[in-house]
Amino acid sequence: MRALTETEVREAFVNASEEELRLLRLPHDFLLVDWDYLDFFAWRDPSGAKRGYVLMQEDDRVIGVVLHASGPGRMRSGMCNICHTMQPGNQVGLFTARRTGDAGRRGDSVGTYICADLSCHENVRLAHPLAPNEVRAPGQVDMRLDGTTRRMENFVGRVREPVP
Numbered sequence: 001m002r003a004l005t006e007t008e009v010r011e012a013f014v015n016a017s018e019e020e021l022r023l024l025r026l027p028h029d030f031l032l033v034d035w036d037y038l039d040f041f042a043w044r045d046p047s048g049a050k051r052g053y054v055l056m057q058e059d060d061r062v063i064g065v066v067l068h069a070s071g072p073g074r075m076r077s078g079m080c081n082i083c084h085t086m087q088p089g090n091q092v093g094l095f096t097a098r099r100t101g102d103a104g105r106r107g108d109s110v111g112t113y114i115c116a117d118l119s120c121h122e123n124v125r126l127a128h129p130l131a132p133n134e135v136r137a138p139g140q141v142d143m144r145l146d147g148t149t150r151r152m153e154n155f156v157g158r159v160r161e162p163v164p
């Protein structure tokens with residue numbers, strides 16, 4: 001995705017309340033983010049609050065979604081629904097996002113299990129490392145990340161889906 005400024009990040013959120021935007025903290029390494037390498041940008045609020053954020057590029061627009069981590073993870077290990085990596089129970093958790101528009105005002109939300117630190121991008125690579133003889137050219141599509149990106153797109157889509 002293209003590089004974003006802090007202002008662009010803050011203006012991207014489609015389901016955030018004013019209070020949430022006020023409390024939003026960027027990751028400590030925001031200025032070091034390697035945007036070229038990312039298909040989406042996700043992080044936990046560094047304040048330790050039970051919030052996380054996902055940003056995705058949709059054509060020229062950037063769409064941001066605020067996530068709420070609900071409670072501790074499951075006791076047993078579980079699979080992240082975004083990157084499909086198996087994680088110990090405390091490293092995968094249920095995240096919910098308030099839907100946009102009327103649905104959100106009625107309190108409607110969507111939820112899914114995601115890596116607790118939201119680092120699916122990293123985790124999918126760690127779980128499926130390249131074989132020693134595999135070399136990836138810069139800019140080449142990474143098939144393993146493809147599914148992860150698609151599932152994150154679907155999730156963000158559900159947040160924005162208009163209610164019939």
Ligand SMILES: [Zn+2]
Nearest residue numbers: 080083115120
């Ligand atoms: Zn994940």
